[in-house]
Amino acid sequence: MSVVLGIETSCDETAASVVDSNFHVISSVIESSIDQHRAFGGVVPELAGRAHVATIGPVVERALKDAGLDPHNPAIDAIAVTSGPGLIGSLLVGLSAAKGFSLAWGVPFVGVNHLEGHLFAPLLEKSDLEWPLMTLLVSGGHSMIVLQSGPGEHVVLGETIDDAAGEAYDKVARWLGLGYPGGPEIDKLAQTGTPGKLKLPVSMTGEGYDLSFSGLKTAVVRATEKNADVPLADVAASFQAAVAEQLLRKLRTALEKNEVKGVALAGGVAANSALRAGITQLASEFGIVAHLPTMQMCTDNAAMIAAAGVHRISHNGPSPLTLSASPNWQLVDVK
Numbered sequence: 641m642s643v644v645l646g647i648e649t650s651c652d653e654t655a656a657s658v659v660d661s662n663f664h665v666i667s668s669v670i671e672s673s674i675d676q677h678r679a680f681g682g683v684v685p686e687l688a689g690r691a692h693v694a695t696i697g698p699v700v701e702r703a704l705k706d707a708g709l710d711p712h713n714p715a716i717d718a719i720a721v722t723s724g725p726g727l728i729g730s731l732l733v734g735l736s737a738a739k740g741f742s743l744a745w746g747v748p749f750v751g752v753n754h755l756e757g758h759l760f761a762p763l764l765e766k767s768d769l770e771w772p773l774m775t776l777l778v779s780g781g782h783s784m785i786v787l788q789s790g791p792g793e794h795v796v797l798g799e800t801i802d803d804a805a806g807e808a809y810d811k812v813a814r815w816l817g818l819g820y821p822g823g824p825e826i827d828k829l830a831q832t833g834t835p836g837k838l839k840l841p842v843s844m845t846g847e848g849y850d851l852s853f854s855g856l857k858t859a860v861v862r863a864t865e866k867n868a869d870v871p872l873a874d875v876a877a878s879f880q881a882a883v884a885e886q887l888l889r890k891l892r893t894a895l896e897k898n899e900v901k902g903v904a905l906a907g908g909v910a911a912n913s914a915l916r917a918g919i920t921q922l923a924s925e926f927g928i929v930a931h932l933p934t935m936q937m938c939t940d941n942a943a944m945i946a947a948a949g950v951h952r953i954s955h956n957g958p959s960p961l962t963l964s965a966s967p968n969w970q971l972v973d974v975k
């Protein structure tokens with residue numbers, strides 16, 4: 641059995657984790673610079689990069705110590721690092737650190753796609769899960785429906801053609817004068833409101849699995865301008881219901897057309913209460929397992945990067961020291 645150190649710095653989380661080849665998480669440390677970005681209503685790349693520079697050393701050291709390893713010469717077999725997609729300055733901090741550690745400790749490293757990392761999250765919480773899996777990956781930067789036939793084998797059925805679901809939450813929250821990140825704020829407020837009080841369209845009702853949230857965001861702006869008397873909680877509940885309806889409708893079609901053993905949620909928006917309830921309901925209707933990640937596994941973390949690294953290094957081998965960061969790296973189908 642081998643042991644892998646994972647490093648994640650693609651956005652505002654600086655994370656390191658030690659995971660073994662049975663997908664058992666031995667340690668996981670996550671530091672976030674979110675407090676520095678709140679006042680700006682979104683992640684400021686330069687601030688995120690600087691925070692990674694300040695934090696990467698201590699975070700890696702803590703992850704190694706928590707795993708009972710010597711931080712100066714840890715008994716690990718490989719290093720896995722997010723090399724894309726993400727903010728270029730942030731990615732480079734993690735990638736450069738991984739290359740340095742790789743040389744210093746004489747262990748190979750592998751660059752991992754951040755989205756593939758998210759797809760490994762369910763395995764970390766249930767290592768004997770049954771495949772195939774239908775996964776809804778929804779975050780601040782991405783929204784897609786992915787059919788996973790096994791670890792590291794996936795086909796993207798559809799993805800957003802404009803904004804990501806989390807991005808729409810953040811933009812609508814900003815419009816409503818709520819804090820950043822907007823997802824948790826709207827989700828909380830929606831609990832006390834009535835969905836449907838604000839009439840909103842459901843996007844992408846046609847065939848196919850592509851998603852869209854930009855029109856919905858504009859519809860909220862228009863509808864709230866016209867109906868200024870609708871309470872904020874009802875606006876939040878109506879928006880949340882419209883997002884969930886689009887995602888769950890597409891997911892339902894995907895489940896009708898593809899026989900799977902489970903349905904999984906991944907990414908930051910996986911914390912959303914309406915989606916979690918909707919997916920639990922869908923799973924019970926289809927007689928399959930619902931994989932709902934813990935809050936720590938919803939958000940960006942390095943355990944999922946280490947897990948993807950375990951797979952990538954054994955199937956594709958290590959990366960060369962010349963590997964560059966790929967800020968726009970797409971998740972390609974692997975069959």
Ligand code: KG4
Pocket residue numbers: 651778779780781782805806807809810821822823824827907908909910911912913938939940
């Ligand atoms: O995956 P993540 O931590 O970062 C990346 O974008 O990679 O996702 C952050 C996104 C933010 O847009 C945030 O508003 C959203 O996840 N989010 C939520 C909830 N919690 C976080 N969206 C809806 N409901 C939530 N409870």
Ligand code: ZN
Pocket residue numbers: 754758779907908939940
């Ligand atoms: Zn992410």
